[in-house]
Amino acid sequence: MLHELHLITADEIDEESTELSWQExxxxxxxxxxxxxxxxxxxxxEAKKVCTGCEVRKECLEYALEHDERFGIWGGLSERERRKLKKRAV
Structure with a gap:
């Protein structure tokens, strides 16, 4: 069986490293x-208080919504608050 080889492009590396750089x-x-x-x-x-002053709060919340994070505080919102936000967006 032959497997297709996918070479990672520089653009894909830049996109992935940019996506995660907010976490740093x-x-x-x-x-x-x-x-x-x-x-x-x-x-x-306490977690939400930390999020309030965070410069990457928006990126964090977007990440949690895109990756369906089900636990923890992300972007200043709890799991329940993120679910409500998703329902309103639909």
């Missing part, structure tokens, strides 16, 4: 990750 600039990368993934019923207040 995120405030949560410098914070305790447990705050962003609280136990069920746990407070999200």
């Amino acid at each position: 600039r995120s405030l949560c990368a410098q914070t305790d990750p447990e705050a962003f993934f609280p136990e069920k019923g746990g407070s999200t207040r």
